[in-house]
Amino acid sequence: MRIYSRALSRDARLIVLSLCLFAIATLVGCLPTGQQRSAGIEDQAAGSKSLADNAAPVDAVYVGEKVCLECHEHVDTQYSHTLHAKTFRDNPRNSQQAQVCEACHGPGSKHAEETWDKRLIIGFTRNWETPVAVQNAQCLSCHQGGQRLHWVGSTHDKNKVACSDCHNPMVKNSINGALAKETISETCYSCHPKQRADFLKRSHMPLSEGKMTCVDCHNPHGSRTRPMLNKDSLNEVCYTCHAEKRGPFLWEHAPVRENCANCHLPHGSNHDKLLVTARPFLCQQCHNQMFHPGTFYNASQTAESALQPGGAASQRMIGRACQNCHTQIHGSNHPSGARWQR
Structure with a gap:
């Protein structure tokens, strides 16, 4: 009986050893080779390079607001009434905001030399060649935390929604929020026509009557929920x-x-x-x-x-x-x- 148990334990050890060797071989096979790792690094570098190519050039320098207004004086007619203009000009919080135009658009010396090249300045429209990630990074350099705490990875972020799709800091369209439209609801309807139709049905939330807005239930800058609710669950939103x-x-x-x-x-x-x-x-x-x-x-x-x-x-x-x-x-x-x- 003792001999049988020894043989059994020896066989068990051999089985365990074989399984361990198989697991190690599997893990080694799954690891990327040196060539694969270098290819991955090159892909990341290429992605970073393409992103950098569309951002403001590193060797550009600030030229000041007066140089910008030599060509964009008509823009200042609307911009001078906005919150951004008053903050940047009268009470900047740091040296970047003191650059006024270039606080958002980046150093403009190269752009002033070659105005036709869109790659030399950061633009905030869909027609410009600046990637959405670069545009949003400029905004988030000042507007971090708070309601934007869950922006990264949110539904809008994953769908490449730019800050400028909803906001227009160059024109005072709305009472607050620097919105692209006159109201929050109209801004949301730009991408959500189905919800606009729902609010026109005979039984609806009182958005059309002006008693509430989309942000009473949603946080468009991101939340822990997929529909970007401003509470942890739909029921909690309703209970408000x-x-x-x-x-x-x-x-x-x-x-x-x-x-x-x-x-x-x-x-x-x-x-x-x-x-x-x-x-x-x-x-x-x-x-x-x-x-x-x-x-x-x-x-x-x-x-x-x-x-x-x-x-x-x-x-x-x-x-x-x-x-x-x-x-x-x-x-x-x-x-x-x-x-x-x-």
Whole structure:
């Protein structure tokens, strides 16, 4: 028995040793070779070089605002009224801001010599050859932290949205925010026409009425959520205004607690209360044939039957449908509110 156990342990050690050697060989095979590593470094260098080629040249020097205005005097007519102009000219926070025009566009000596070459100055339009990453880096050199804390890796950042797509610091289009449009909503609609259409539906959030804006729910500069919500979850955003729905309740309604969007469309709907679909169909998606029939449409329950002598329409087909009885659909604290009827 002892000889058998020794043989077994020896075989086990051989198996373990073989597995270790196989794992090491696999890892070595996955590692890049010297040629592959050098190729990767060259690719990174090429990418950095192409990015640098479209930024302001390193050997350029500052020439001052007066030199810029010799050609761009017409721009100053609008720019002089903006917050950036007043800050850079009257109260710069550092030496870079004191350069005024060149604080954002970079040193302009080379551009002044060869004005036709777009590569010699940083431009902030889609028609310019400056990459979006370079443009945004210029803005983030001053506007870091705060609401921009989650900009890197955000949905807008990944989709190469430039700061200048939403903001225009050269013209005072909006009351605040240096927006490209007059209002926050109009700025967002430039890329989100579907949401514009939703806000025109009969049941909608009051953006058109001016009672709220997109940034009341979203942070366009990035957040921890994919839709760039300004809270950690959709429900937390909704509770900001609808605190009475927060709970906790003695009797919870699971879909409500899970996600408000299970029943509501946050931007707008053609059904009342921004519902996904009309009642009772919304409730029937989960509660069909439970406790009492969910099939309302038969000859004895339709509105037409109510017009017949002695006929009466089902109360579940009138007004708020299921909520004629289940009034506390978001949750109830009543001891007898298990069915959200009180």
